[in-house]
Amino acid sequence: MTSASLLVYPSTPDVRGPISQPYFALPAVLAAAEPDPLKAALDAVWHALHTHGEHYPELLKEIWAVCSV
Known part of the structure; x- marks a missing residue:
């Protein structure tokens, strides 16, 4: 059996002004590569x-x- 951990982030990032969504989305793409x-x-x-x-x-x-199909 493997151990699991839960990470809780205290708040959303403090981003002021417009963001570049493709660059801001990069962590989502990298997270999807987790084993x-x-x-x-x-x-x-x-x-x-x-x-x-x-x-x-x-x-x-x-x-x-998508998940309820």
């Missing part, structure tokens, strides 16, 4: 939510739509 599939999925979603910023509810709706 543990569950950790990879959760980390990728976490970073993707930060990339969407205040529009994250739309992304969550899309994710739930």
Whole structure:
């Protein structure tokens, strides 16, 4: 059995002004390469939510739509 750890981030990043979404999304792509599939999925979603910023509810709706099939 493998051990698992839960990382909790205290808040969203403090980004002022416009961001480059492709560059801001890079951590989501890198997180998806984790060897543990569950950790990879959760980390990728976490970073993707930060990339969407205040529009994250739309992304969550899309994710739930895909997962509920």
